Amino acid sequence: MKLGILRTPARTILPISQKVIKKLSDLGAEVVIEKPESSVNWEESLIQNSAPYVSREEILKTADILLSVGYSELESVNARYWISEFQPFNQPDITGKLDAMGITGLSLDMIPRISRAQSMDVLSSMASIAGYKAVLQAADLLPRYFPMMITAAGSIRPARVLVIGAGVAGLQAIATARRLGGVVEAFDTRSAVKEEVESLGGKFVEVEGATDRSDSGGYAVEQSEDYKKRQQEKLAERASGADVIITTAQLRGKPAPKIITEEVISNMPPGAVIVDLAASTGGNTIYTENNKLVAIEGISIIGDSYLADSMPQTASELYANNAFNFMELIVKEKEIQLDLDDEIISNAKING
Template identity: 45%
Template sequence: MIVGVLKETAEHERRVALTPEVSAQLVKQGIEVWTESGAGLESNFPDHEYEESGASIVSDRNKILTGSDILVTIQTPDEEEFKKLKKGAILICLLWALQHPELVKQLRDLEVSALGMDFIPRISRAQNMDVLSSMSSIAGYKAALIAANELDKYLPMMMTAAGTIPPSKSLVLGAGVAGLQAIATLKRLGSVVEAFDIRPEVKEQVESLGAKFVEVELGEEETQTEGGYAKELDQKKQDLQRQAIHEHCKKSDIVVTTALIPGRPAPILIKEEMVKDMSPGSVIVDIASENGGNCELTEHGKTVEKYGVKIVGPNNLPSQLSLHASKLYSKNMYALLNLLLEDGKPNFNFEDEILLKTTVTHQGEIISPMLKNG
């Protein structure tokens, strides 16, 4: 059994799918690990560390593509590359299958068994495989640091000989994993933090971090999906939500937005007129930038200034902490491989909820209920 690890080639991608630590664990189990030369360099894992782990360093990328039984990556290889995979090979990566139906059809037609790390169900048994939570935590942390760096004020209260400076005020929109980490980081930096989420059940988590929960009466309607994500609201409730957000944006120095809906563009939470009403020098960091953004004025990959407000649309936040992001992703990958492999061989047991939901294609069929029912 050969597990291949590619050097990531996507723009702004500095992570690696397997670290030397996890490579060593796989080698101990009798699995061969082929790592492309330089795959870990941008995450500060040089080739010699992989060699010391028992992995083989392979300079020929095509050899890894054509020879691997299991190919593990962060981003999906391009079409010409995954066409080189042998029939029956297994590809495990962030597939984003809901956004890329053509890719799913191609993988099905090529009879590649593709598992989407972004499809890991959010259940307790799968917590050690949950890449989205691992990466969201990093994104929330980094977003808070970016906001602090861009703001032209102190975050904590400062008592000086020249007078007392009050603490900055921050608003975090969305209290999922990324939002909670942003709240915690902003609080540690000394800011006064408020948070909004349409899911009332997260109030306790927000308050446990020392932030104030902004409540909006949205009725009895279910606001959370089975997987724990926020549901999209109807127009009337969206208007109520935006009205509340507008009032709190006006008095915030920092706004961090984290709202995402799986398989859909990010919901617009901050309209242009809200930005107009914010104080000059305020900062918006839009974590949802890659999915269209939660702010109407966000430009992905850029920091723009509108009405005196800095709006940051960051690229691939987890990759900006590439060493720890790679470590977490790699451990999530190892946990999934341990579930998939039985006596060193793949066992696609679709009675297991994790394998059923995570497997996008297998033996020329589309498997995951998320795609079949979508």
């Protein structure tokens, strides 16, 4: 059983590591890795010559299983299975493309967020990194200190941070901002996360009357127009003192909700920074552009849904662990066997 590791254009993460290669060998998998265009120091440290580099063409001709972090157009393939993040909600034609290649897609982003699947949850692994990096990027752009400083030249107040969405990314952003000395407030439609926010040192901002579904898998859910109005009023009020806003709200299978309006932005102090982690699905601000930094009325808005790629070594290690834990579930007697009575497997299988 040959497992081919494919690189995804515009992504830096490699879904494999030396430790995982050894574990995969014990499962009966021979790992080969698509050769990089140039030498990468962090990747050499990650792999440590534990698997050979071969051409993309050779992988497509000889691999029985493909593993990558995202979809890319391929010519004819030998493999029967491809494990990746296919994002079928955002790419509705993906199942047809996989069917046309004669390959079964197993989408890691479709694994349900249940206790048994936590070790396979690539979305949470990458979101944790993104929340951390979002605060660091904001601190880099912010023209002032994060922590309170008392010096002979005078006292500096701490930066005020507003985090919208207290899922995995939001909670990591809260923790990171607090470590840097910021004063943090957090908003979420789910009142159940209040305790988590407060345990990290944040103040929970609550707007009553939210639709709060426990089966949303960590995603936001569509709210009523009346609630949205009250939400905007509250956010405009809290944004007036915010030096940094981190937004993370996404609706599964739909464009991200526009939470940060022109009014909210106009209330922010000059030099403030917004980091929008929902940029790839339209963004939470009306001005967000994916993979771009834009300036509106003196406010910097960073649109980046793949901040985990800015920490490729750690992201690759975590991604590789998640992918292996999934493969351990589906590989029996040195070949893939899909038990569709298992909700993890049935959700991950998107075609075929």
